[in-house]
Amino acid sequence: MKNYSIILPLFCFVFFLFGLSACEKNLPTRIDFEDYAFVGLDENGGDWKPILLSASDQIAVDAPEDVNSAAYQAELAAVKSAAATRSDAVEYWTANPILRWNEIALELAAKYNLIPGPNPDGTYTLPDPANPGKQPLFPFAHPPYTCRMLAYMSVAQFDGLITAWHYKYQYNRPAPYKVDNTIQPAYQPSDLPSYPSDGAVIAAASRDILSVMFPLEKEMLAARAEEHLASLIAAGINVQSDVDAGAHIGVEVAKIALQRAANDGMKKAQAPKPVSDSIKQAAFDRFGWQWDNLEAPVRPVGLTPLFGKVKMWNVANVEDVRPDPPPAPGTAEFQANIDELVDIADHMTEERRRIANWWQDGLGTYTPPGHWNRFAKEFMVKYKMNPLRSARTFAYMNMAIMDAGISCWDAKYYYHFPRPIQTIPGFKTIAGTPNFPSYTSGHSVFSAAAAEVLSYIFPAEAQQCNAWAEEAAISRVYGGIHYRFDAEVGLEQGRNVAQYTVEVAQKDGAQ
Amino acid sequence: MICYIRLGLSLATVLTFVGSLLAQTPSDAIMMKKREICFALIYDDGAWDEYWEGPTLRTNANVGTLSRNTVTPMFAYGIFDKLNLIAGTAYVHTEASGGQMKGASGIQDLNLALKYEFFNKQAGKGKLSLLSTLGFSTPLTNYLSDYMPFSLGFGAPEVSGRGILQYRMDNGLYVRGALAYLWRGQTEAERDYYYNNGSYYTAFMDVPNAWQYQAVAGVWLLDNSLKLEANYTGLRCTSGDDIRKYNAGQPTNKVEVGQVGFNTQYYFKKLKGLGVLAYYNQMINGRNMGKFTNIGAGVTYQFKI
Numbered sequence: 089m090k091n092y093s094i095i096l097p098l099f100c101f102v103f104f105l106f107g108l109s110a111c112e113k114n115l116p117t118r119i120d121f122e123d124y125a126f127v128g129l130d131e132n133g134g135d136w137k138p139i140l141l142s143a144s145d146q147i148a149v150d151a152p153e154d155v156n157s158a159a160y161q162a163e164l165a166a167v168k169s170a171a172a173t174r175s176d177a178v179e180y181w182t183a184n185p186i187l188r189w190n191e192i193a194l195e196l197a198a199k200y201n202l203i204p205g206p207n208p209d210g211t212y213t214l215p216d217p218a219n220p221g222k223q224p225l226f227p228f229a230h231p232p233y234t235c236r237m238l239a240y241m242s243v244a245q246f247d248g249l250i251t252a253w254h255y256k257y258q259y260n261r262p263a264p265y266k267v268d269n270t271i272q273p274a275y276q277p278s279d280l281p282s283y284p285s286d287g288a289v290i291a292a293a294s295r296d297i298l299s300v301m302f303p304l305e306k307e308m309l310a311a312r313a314e315e316h317l318a319s320l321i322a323a324g325i326n327v328q329s330d331v332d333a334g335a336h337i338g339v340e341v342a343k344i345a346l347q348r349a350a351n352d353g354m355k356k357a358q359a360p361k362p363v364s365d366s367i368k369q370a371a372f373d374r375f376g377w378q379w380d381n382l383e384a385p386v387r388p389v390g391l392t393p394l395f396g397k398v399k400m401w402n403v404a405n406v407e408d409v410r411p412d413p414p415p416a417p418g419t420a421e422f423q424a425n426i427d428e429l430v431d432i433a434d435h436m437t438e439e440r441r442r443i444a445n446w447w448q449d450g451l452g453t454y455t456p457p458g459h460w461n462r463f464a465k466e467f468m469v470k471y472k473m474n475p476l477r478s479a480r481t482f483a484y485m486n487m488a489i490m491d492a493g494i495s496c497w498d499a500k501y502y503y504h505f506p507r508p509i510q511t512i513p514g515f516k517t518i519a520g521t522p523n524f525p526s527y528t529s530g531h532s533v534f535s536a537a538a539a540e541v542l543s544y545i546f547p548a549e550a551q552q553c554n555a556w557a558e559e560a561a562i563s564r565v566y567g568g569i570h571y572r573f574d575a576e577v578g579l580e581q582g583r584n585v586a587q588y589t590v591e592v593a594q595k596d597g598a599q
Numbered sequence: 600m601i602c603y604i605r606l607g608l609s610l611a612t613v614l615t616f617v618g619s620l621l622a623q624t625p626s627d628a629i630m631m632k633k634r635e636i637c638f639a640l641i642y643d644d645g646a647w648d649e650y651w652e653g654p655t656l657r658t659n660a661n662v663g664t665l666s667r668n669t670v671t672p673m674f675a676y677g678i679f680d681k682l683n684l685i686a687g688t689a690y691v692h693t694e695a696s697g698g699q700m701k702g703a704s705g706i707q708d709l710n711l712a713l714k715y716e717f718f719n720k721q722a723g724k725g726k727l728s729l730l731s732t733l734g735f736s737t738p739l740t741n742y743l744s745d746y747m748p749f750s751l752g753f754g755a756p757e758v759s760g761r762g763i764l765q766y767r768m769d770n771g772l773y774v775r776g777a778l779a780y781l782w783r784g785q786t787e788a789e790r791d792y793y794y795n796n797g798s799y800y801t802a803f804m805d806v807p808n809a810w811q812y813q814a815v816a817g818v819w820l821l822d823n824s825l826k827l828e829a830n831y832t833g834l835r836c837t838s839g840d841d842i843r844k845y846n847a848g849q850p851t852n853k854v855e856v857g858q859v860g861f862n863t864q865y866y867f868k869k870l871k872g873l874g875v876l877a878y879y880n881q882m883i884n885g886r887n888m889g890k891f892t893n894i895g896a897g898v899t900y901q902f903k904i
Contacts, residue, residue, distance in 0.1 A: 384660035384663075518701050
């Protein structure tokens, strides 16, 4: 009988553990924030200098109907009936939907950041923008692709919101809940005029940019935008004509941004093999070294050899920001860097492994530019930024990140420097070696540029941002895929490139 | 007198699911008497050169052949005639023949199981027995589960409940079936964003729960000193995502496996308490998993305290 005395506690234990698994925490699928009151409205935002538009009234917006008009009253009635049945979408989008659209963009980057694999015969097929649904799917959202996507979306949002702010304070139409106090706004009330709707600018501009960047997601994006636009009315912050005017601005500003994107040189970035070979030969002739892809089967062309020729936002000539050459293989300085890598690999610590993984942001993730967009979002919430300030932050940060990426790729393919796995026989790494030359480190350049702009916007966070950038840079050395000089020169390069953008920001009227 | 430790299912997998190495041992129907103790040491040589990306079998020249070698020390103890305790751990070493990624090595999980015999009675020309095991495992070291295909294990606690039904004929032939449910907790990655059919802003990953099932036929020969056995073992996760195209796996993947295995055990008559075992396992179907072939051998030593 004594055996049974064991059985009872045993089964109690099972049910206890079963209970534990039932209360396992739900894992967060988005940034955790709630709607907040803006710290300021930037009433003069319509006077700020846009990036692509010549002026804040370049896109024309007609004067709205008076709030006493029958047309407006009918729209107001529609707001009331929509507000009666508010869905979860209202809570989701919040009064600063810039954050949500950035989150959507990052998720698409992670979804499409998959490197094409080899065909059975050992050849590789590139994604085809003319036929995006054919394998491998278009796009391959690698870091250069993703940083450019984010820059265009952010610039379009920013210019669109400057335009919106211009007309908001020109026409001064109050929000529905100011006109009719029976309407309870879903978000923190403010004195921001509601025509044209800033939310609608963001929805339409983001949808149109992302639909071109991720053509297979067009329907999903249209549905998200439709939900967002409807939520503006249900939230009680806009009437239909506010939304229509905002969406009009969004559509028009996206067209202008996409026109620049179509002609910025990105189409030619993934150079054909003969061009790629001649770039490699030029480096060999110049320096006596060359980077080789060591994958099996060998990839015939590195990642976007001509991304360094893409049109920059705030630097006139990419050669102005090109770093000096790296230490040549065979020199004592180079050997010291090799010795360090071997030593790190032979004595890997948990802390270094953690840092290498934390910053890896590799295939299947939102990439390093995406990681910095995430940091920016967290600061925007912390500092309670309004949508216009948020758009400005993203615009300058993502322009600087893209310029930094262009400069980094210029150095990578100009110097064409071999990776550690090529210069150290039998070297094994804990991070995957990417398909492009070593010098300078992309993580370092992207991160330093982002940190530089964020430090300008959020001076109290400068120390934190710089510490992050330095950790991101050294993480690649710990991962075994970059030399210390790749990281250190990359940090300097990123800060230098970002200064060009900060100087533009300092003169845009938003001080 | 028979030490029942043996390696059931080497779900030693690249892509995940190593954990149930020992959790499976309790799937046979043998009980040890009170105060009997048995030690075992088993070496497993596992390898694959093809893996299932989702349901599709493929190769990857940058991995080449993935090898996974495991040394498993275990012991079993008879608390009562009808209640046994089993405990063990594993040292795992992984490496790839292709590419430049570093393998991993280290101590994996602590595995504990309690096995209880509900009945074992004569029915016709044999004995019918029903047993149940309750298993628990948890990582013993800070190994990185989010390092496919090299990771040592799935890096999460597991609780398992298993039912075993066996019919053993008086002439030594036996058939057995076992069904288990495996509850898995969360594992912690060293990054706080990952994609699992959508964004996840956390370092924690849900390791899917799974069903495991086994059908066995075997025979005891030479006066119960030699066992020959064939088995089929399956594992099916109840949720999870597929490995994306030409991408690495992650602990959230929905793993499915079907494996056939053959094993033998021999107990020396002259060297009291000493036994040897050997096995061969081959995966025949799967999902999000390396197509492993495992060969293993071990020694067992049993005595009474």
